[in-house]
Amino acid sequence: MVVDGIGASVKRKEDLRFLSGRGNYVDDMNRPGQAYGHFLRSDVPHGKLNKVDISAALKKPGVIAIYTGDDFAAVGGVPCGWQIHSKDGSPMVEPRHPVLAAGKVRHVGDPIALVVAETKQQAKDAAEAIILDIESLPAVANLTAALAPNAALVHDEAKGNICFDWHIGDKAAVEAGFAKAHKIVRLDLTNNRLVPNAMEPRAAIGDYDVSSGEYTLYTTSQNPHVIRLLMGAFVLGIPEHKLRVVAPDVGGGFGSKIFHYAEEAALTWAAAKVKRPIKWTADRTEAFITDAHGRDHISVAELALDAEGHFLALKVDTQANMGAYLSTFAPSVPTYLSATLLAGVYKTAAIYAEVKAVFTNTVPVDAYRGAGRPEATFLLERIVDVAAREMNMDRVEIRKKNFIPKDAFPYQTPIALQYDSGDYLATFDGALKAADYAGFEARRKAAAAKGKLRGIGISTYVEACGIAPSAVAGALGARAGLYEVANIRVHPTGSVTVFTGAHSHGQGHETTFAQLVSEQLGVPHDMIDIVHGDTGKVPFGMGTYGSRSLSVGGSAMVKAMDKIIDKGKKIAAHLMEADVHDIEFKDGKFSVVGTDKAKSFGEIALTAYVPHNYPIEELEPGLEETAFYDPKNFTYPGGCHICEVEIDPDTGVTQVINFTAVDDVGRVINPMIVEGQVQGGVAQGIGQALLEHAIYDESGQLLSGSMMDYTMPRADNIPNIFVGTETTLCTHNPLGSKGVGEVGAIGSPPAVINAVVDALRDYGVRHVDMPATAAKIWSLIDANQPKMAAE
């Protein structure tokens, strides 16, 4: 009997250390002889860097060394991992991203100098003595300014500040759809810029062993092997066998810790120069002006419908802010992770999308929880609601009429993707029921009696996770493989260590993956350890992003365990003098079918390592297997989110009263963890919809640059969140799992805004861009009062 296998809400293994203050985050680590690094950063959004005078700073107490852009002239730039080609076939403009600013500064926060000193405070104090000569240049702080005629150029080689001008889909088919349309609905939308704000700020320690010539980088990363590849091969020229990257406990990522950051390269390089470990920990202000931001798209969407409300064609034109430099996966976000999702859960016949990626004098923008899919979902679910209203149709009916039916899978969308499985009506009906949608009008009336405006909003979505297969991703511009790796080491006494290339920074892998192993090998949890986050231990890996850990990383484990069982069967056949085809493995026992002869998993493991009675001619000793799993397709989680809000018309304050999420994430291993993932994602989505906004002023200064200015969701902004699941299995991976990490952040923002617009339905409000702050809502209500009175 497997205890605590697949489907059990096992309490998390990792919690004991986190709850007792024994977590091991990068800033908790210290290396012998450690010095401290501090980065002097530009407070000018755009400027010519004429001179960096470090002479006075070098004389400050405790200073060991100071490095500037000139010192990094001979090393590579920080690379981008995804290449997009424009409509005309030309590759994207990919300007050099220097480790430390060279010649110019391009955003507030651009690093100019690295000060290395005996203490953190001495490094900070010395940085204040560096004299900068920066000639300020006109800055372009947002998409509109960057695309204006004669706008200042962030990079001279990017004419008009355009990085690429890309498109996808069948333009002619879309035009044909529009030509026969009964109605065309147009909507202009902005997807607000966000700051990821994982609670742990980034930190790193660069270390160099003079005797072995080995570099070690301890860093707050979601994918240490990717950092090793990017930094080793492209920036510093350190071969893999001399570079170890360790990402221990990491305090949240949400995408922002996927990327290779300049500080990692600067510290690793400088550690070898000063021959001492150098530690750096960002403060929150630094995080705001250096961690890659998320979203920041402006789109125009047009949906063509026939007289019955069927979606004939969709046309989308998007401008996407890339910031001042191309972050690791930035070009993939508005293109292959967003535009390709514009079919959503609907059988829209024709779709065409254009995306202009634009440089601005702001922090680089890259993947943030959902990465492109929240933008596509927000656009679709808003325009569907607007279309329903303008066609005088019910919001539920128009969706049902256009859903891809469950018997249509595998379903080829008109925009590249092929969905393998799903049942959108099941999650939809499940959510409507759980949210008591039918009873809403009574609740609206009750709220009105209290002077509150109550609204309900629906959002349905499909998303794409576990980006793959490698060959397809490569053809689309990925500069890396997208498989995952697992190494399963069975020890002589039958305990198991799993080395996985996936990385846990809150997801609870140490528990979920142990459940997989326990289920398949019949080994109890206390005999299983999951090791991740160290290139010195784990053979290889691509890390954790895009909700891939279980569907890709878990599948690699299943594959490796299959090999373990195959080998175990051969050993068991030898020991029990049976044919290998007659050996069955079940509940941790190898038995001869039809007999009572059996050997335990532990006995087989011991025999593998003490091969006295062993088929040594045919089989090597030992019991350890590695598997690389390269998926056949993306996975496609989907679902329905329903939000209910109340607006106080006197203050404009919007309170989320109820939130219901019913998702199809494929096979669930640990329901407790799945619920937690959805709840956390929904909270981030509510944050995007109502509270959060990274705002730059026209000069390029980040106005919402601290937690006093940028509104993070707090406990009283978020309601209890009901989470349900309706499962269809992924058809192409061995677990049937689809992914859950991002669904909450993808499905929720349009549900919230649809509810806000519904609450304001008597005020003539057609659309509200995010965040729907109290000031914005109050102004809308205020502006529309006279019209109300006149009616």
Add this chain to the structure above:
Amino acid sequence: MAQISLTVNGKTVSADVESRTLLVEMLRDKLHLTGTHVGCDTSQCGACVVQVNGMSVKACTMLAVQAEGAKVLTIEGLVNEDGSLHPMQEMFREHHALQCGYCTPGMVMSAIDLVNSHPEGLTEEQIRHGLEGNLCRCTGYHNIVKAIAAAWPIMHNKVPMAAE
């Protein structure tokens, strides 16, 4: 530099600190009690909450020299000698009230003060309001609220602990 003495987790300790050293820097850098975290620089996130003389305090908002002679309790000090956990820690585990674990120590310390200061009982609204000073980016707060509600009767001896 000034030398200060105080009691941390029941032990008398002394440390040489600069006058500008924050309590949280002393705890982490001098005493190596790294369970107390730093998540912001504007006293907004609450990852650094500890107890000073029985009151929850953001350790980034107090100078180390101000803690001279004080009794400080950190997340490490909540764990009993035999390794067993405080009921609040137990309930956080039971209700999956943590994911990445970074906000957790401050969240637990704030939650204990919140429960202790409401012997008359705690509503969900009071719990949510009481967590104003603590940010969590992972959980959406749902399970943190549940954990605190579950810890209240245990801490006020209204029900026996589930495990006992």
